[in-house]
Amino acid sequence: MDWRSINFDWNHARAFLVTAEEGSLSAAARALNTTQPTLGRQVTALEESLGVVLFERYGRGLTLTPAGLKLVEYVKNMSEAANQFSLAASGQTESVEGNVVISASEVTSAFILPELLEQLRTRYPGITLEIIATNETSDLRRREADIAIRAFRPQQPDLIARRLRDIAAGFYATPTFLQRLSSGNSAPDFHQATFLGFNHGDELIHLLNQLGIPVTQRNFPVICANHLVQWQMVKQHMGIGLMPLEVGDNDPDVQRAIPDLEELSVDCWLVAHRELRHNRRIRVIFDFLAQQLSDSDRMG
Template identity: 55%
Template sequence: MDWKSVNFDWNRARAFLVTAEEGSLSAAARALGMAQPTLGRQVSALEQELGVALFERVGRGLTLTPSGLELMDHVRAMGEAAARMSLSASGKAQAIEGTVSISASEVDSAFRLPPIIAQLRQMAPGIDVEIVATNSESDLRRREADIAIRNYRPTQPNLVARKIRDIHGRIYATPGYLDSIGNPSTPEEYCEADFIGFNRSGEFIAAMTRFGLSLTQANFPIVSESHLVQWSHVRHGLGIGIMAADIGDAEPDVAQVLPDLDPIVIPVWLVTHREVHTSRRVRLVFDLMAKELARPFYG
């Protein structure tokens, strides 16, 4: 359909635009300060006027149909033009406001995100940030988060992903703990050492084999699914654990174990949903995170 040949009410177009950016009628209604049923009627009226479905429901949220995606570009341009006219008349700078939800691992949430969020607060104080600190995968398609940091390339459709860089995983322990086990110098000499892992399954043991370490479940007297708990126990001299090298090297209480061995290479991807990426505030946060995550962590 040639959208430019269709004349429709701007209030309906704005209702569509904000609903697409917010991901649900309830969130859009709050953003516009209007009743949800009224907003829903405006969106439905626009669909009837155009003769197409603009949204489909996914869980508790809404996702754009192909027709909705096509219309989005035109309506966004209209909205930006209207905003520029208003700003020109008032002489005010355009504010970016609203909430952005970021899903990241416990380690990324605790170490990498704080300096980025500090910059964001200076750049756009109107943006509120919700950090979902989890080592599980948040479903961006169901709007469990707006942006996610992941260590693998996503394959789901309708996701926008950018490879940021590779980080190196290395193993660490305190000098005191290494002294207590005789400061081993070869992988074979670590077969009796204590390691702190995720669980007692073979996953962590398999990861350690990449360092040339032949371990069994007996090497793991302490386990925790929390990466921060693992790292805290390493820092307190209770055993050996793995950490991203830029974070581990910035910790003065620990030292690399077997530093001459090849590291585990861990990719870093930044991901958002295709429709959410059309939001100005999400794009701003996404671009800032992409820039800053490319830098090593310096503590």
């Protein structure tokens, strides 16, 4: 290989790739935790070193030129190789120190992880933690997180997963709200009840119908994807919401809205990249979380 023929900076190539993926310099700058002018200079420097125009600029947005479309595929391969290099290199250390990024749902992050992570920090004070509380799926292969707690088993061959104990869940509401649904001593009329949804899909409708609760879209006048915000809505008497039993049964402000309903069961998986599994600090935290989150008393 003639190394003298390679005359561009990898950082410039990375700036080009992230800008292409994000669609604008401002979004790419946020993704790389840098400034827009710095990123713009890096992209311009790459264009000058290669002698091609990579983007057409339309207002605040960017569109790849034909040359950019061709070259971005090569840079993606370079990025994947760099990522694999980073993963392999990080696996060489045996130290239980350094930063670990854990991705989990909003509810898990807020109600389940804090106690566990306090134990973890006491046991391994050299560990620093970053928690990504999101209901979206973090991409472990792109290093958006080191470890993830998910409600489904990953299918990618370069990820490893350990099945945790299933999470039991149920529907909750405040006593005040349930009293409004009752007429005298009669049972609550769930046909007329307000349920809180996460999106505009029909998943919860189908689930409730299968459980013998005849609801339609009219029973879901309030939608909120943020589970923590939705839980506060439940506690403000706005409707019936879904929550793990570990959280709902321990909250004195609510009660099971449909106590005779069979408990719902949600899968729970602990996931890490296969290469990172050979990193001591990741392995230690992975095993710790696997043990703690497989505890039947803890998972509800």
